[in-house]
Amino acid sequence: MSLKRLAGYGPAVVLAISIFLLWELVVRVNLVNIHLLPTPTSIVQALIANWDVISIHTLQTSLETVLGLAIATVLGLVLAVLLDLSPWIRRSVYPLLITSQTIPMVALAPLLVIWFGLDLTPKIIVVTLYCFFPIAVACADGLASTDPDLMKLLQSMRASRWQILWLVRLPGALPAFFSGLRIAATYSVTGAIVGEYVAAEQGLGLYMKTAASSNAIVLVFAAIVVTALLSLLLFGLVSLLEYIALPWHQRFGQTR
Incomplete structure (x- = not known):
């Protein structure tokens, strides 16, 4: 990553630091009750003091998150290809795909727990349902935006439909795919938390729920911080993977 690109994050870093300093000041001068809104420093202290327990829930x-995101990626890619190859499937499935996103996951999660129990399965399903939609839609849009001149060139060389898909359309759709994957990566942790909050034996969602029921607000905030960091880590890993897989796209984006 170039120094110019790193410098672009400067304003965001300054704004974040300013917000945390203002937050610390407002609580310390008793404008807000510290039991309702802990200071950033007290949150960090609680996170460090309870890390042995929080780390176990974080691993869960x-x-x-990783399993659900991986399954969503495979399903999203397969569905995008099917939607692109078959107009009939697109007309039949796409409306159902949109409708599936109107179902509140908080209402569906308890049913999944009843059907599949307290193990990993219902949480993975929730994460998958959160993530596969942006991946499928982004990849389908990428496939639909393939350069028609390239397709005509391969058709003139008697390339089959699958050869065109493999050689031109899928590589051309990768930037859109990674855009959808970045969005899905941020959704994935939220999906896991929702599933755990409903019913779980371990996990940050359960930890937040237990801490909130005990009125340990500072521990709730500590878990929120870990959740946010986990989302940022996944987002960064996807961005790194995109940088490795599509260096030409990164360079092109910087020159525009």
């Missing part, structure tokens, strides 16, 4: 949430 991370496992659910």
Whole structure:
């Protein structure tokens, strides 16, 4: 990553630091009750003091997140290809795909727990349902935006439909696919938390729920911080993977 690109994050970093400093000041001068809104420093202290317990829940949430995101990626890619190859499937499935996103996951999660129990399965399903939609839609849009001149060139060389898909359309759709994957990566942790909050034996969602029921607000905030960091980590890993897989796209984006 170039120094110019790193410098672009400067304003965001300054704004974040300013917000945290203002937050600390407002609570310390008793404008807000510290028991309702802990200071950033007290949150960090609680996170460090309870890390041995929080880390166990973090590993559980991370496992659910990664598995659900991986399944969503495969399903999203397969569905995008099917939607692109078959107009009949697109007309039949796409409306159902949109409708599926109107179902509140908080209402569906308890049913999944009843059907599949307290193990990993319902949480992975929730994460998958959260993530596969942006991946499928982004990849389908990428496939639909293939350069028609390239397709005509391969058709003139007697390339089959599958050869065109493999050689031109899928590579051309990768930037859109990674855009959808970045969005899905941020959704994935939220999906795991929702599933755990309903019913779980371990996980950050359960930890937040237990801390809130005990009125340990500072521990709730500590878990929120870990959740946010986990989302940022996944987002960064996807961005790194995109940078490795599509260096030409990154360079092109910087020159525009």
